[in-house]
Amino acid sequence: MPKIVLFGATGYTGRLTAEALIARGASPVLAGRNGAAVEKLAADLGGARTAVADVTDPDSVRALLDRGDVLVTTVGPFLRHGRPALDAAIAAGAHYVDSTGEGPFIRTVFELDDEARAAGAGLLTAFGFDYVPGNLAAGLALREAPTATRAEIGYFVQSPGTSGGTRASMAGMLFESGFALRSGRVVAERTGARLRTFDVAGKSRTGTSIPGSEHFALTRSYPNLRAVDVFLGLPPLAAQGLHLGSRLTAVVAQVPALKRGLDEALARTVKGSTGGPDADARGRTRSWVVAEARDDAGKTLASVTLAGGDPYDFTAAIMAWAAETALGGGLLDAGSLGPVDAFGLDALHTAAVRAGWNRHPA
Known part of the structure; x- marks a missing residue:
């Protein structure tokens, strides 16, 4: 059965995202390179499935995923550490959500549009406060x-x-x-x-x-x-x-x-x-x-x-929403997607309002 995998769960943004996912009622697999730290986080959050994976071993990242899964990754800096997760999602035919704000990595994701479409994967890069x-x-x-x-x-x-x-x-x-x-x-x-x-x-x-x-x-x-x-x-x-x-x-x-x-x-x-x-x-x-x-x-x-x-709170909330929506079949297309063409302007606006963002002045 398709699942959400949160890679980098024990990092600062990763933990906030894990909390946001569980608050939404999701059951993510928490993954990271330190098995003991991942197990402790799962216990702190009331129990969750866990996995160990490390960007220095790309096969371990690939092993996290099956077709139709959603991979949420906060493992950065993405220019140094981001490619194994990105490649793993495309290879598996899984949807992908990351928290990068690094322009050259964003460009890399959009350059993989054809490969992602062929795999049936939706790639959502920079899906936080950035941008x-x-x-x-x-x-x-x-x-x-x-x-x-x-x-x-x-x-x-x-x-x-x-x-x-x-x-x-x-x-x-x-x-x-x-x-x-x-x-x-x-x-x-x-x-x-x-x-x-x-x-x-x-x-x-x-x-x-x-x-x-x-x-x-x-x-x-x-x-x-x-x-x-x-x-x-x-x-x-x-x-x-x-x-x-x-x-x-x-x-x-x-x-x-x-x-x-x-x-x-x-x-x-x-x-x-x-x-x-x-x-x-x-x-x-x-x-x-x-x-x-x-x-x-x-x-x-x-x-x-x-x-x-706060940007970190928003990033965690909007990535959790994107992951759950993608898991439920809510992506409008495959390939490298921007926030609007991934979900539609009205759905994105509603999600942002629920995450605490409103037009000013109201």
Whole structure:
């Protein structure tokens, strides 16, 4: 009988996702590389099936899955550790959901569309705070302005905490190239190449350009789109620093030996699986996503702001919903899917509201 497998269950995001799945009444198989830790987590959660798998042994990951299963993976950084789970899902004909925010890995998933379709697998990458709310907000704005040809999306977090896994992923992305949608095609563009300000709940906030899933996903549901930009909110000085530093990181990225050495040094220095903000800290966090639909001249035709709480809580809740929905046959297609074309705009909107995200002002 098809099942949900949660790989990386003992990590910070993994544990939150396990809790969210069980709260929904699901019966996931909890999987990780440390058998004792997985068994303890299962006991803490009142009992669950467990399995041991490690990305250094891809066959052990493949052994987790049968056709029709749903694999939810939080094992990152995905550029270093994500491919075994992705390959295992396609090989098994299983659906796949991950929590990455790493642009180059997102691109890899979308490049596997043909293989996933042939296998009957639905691949849902970046299915958390990175980058579901932006896809949703843009979809709502584009519904109001169907003739729009441009979308600009900004992510903003107040009082954020970060997990060890998030810091490791950010470090791993430092010298990777970015991208953007231009003239209907995804093209290379430096992360941090663009700056702009957004009106966020009555306050002006600065964002710097980043690669996201919106660049690949939105044109599938909104083929009129010719340009997409995604921005991450940062304090103005930090945004300016990333903008100026992006030229240096682009130079480093062109020197393979130097890039490899710096990547290896960062991997040794910035460790994942070191915990994250506790429930009280997450309860103080507030987040917003702004999406603007524009015409060719840059005129804003529609704007939608979504407001919610902690990114980790949302990620756990929305991945649990996606896994259960996929298991129940709720995916609208196979292949590499964006949030809107995977489930439809209305179903996605309802799920986000139930996860605590609403339009602002209400």
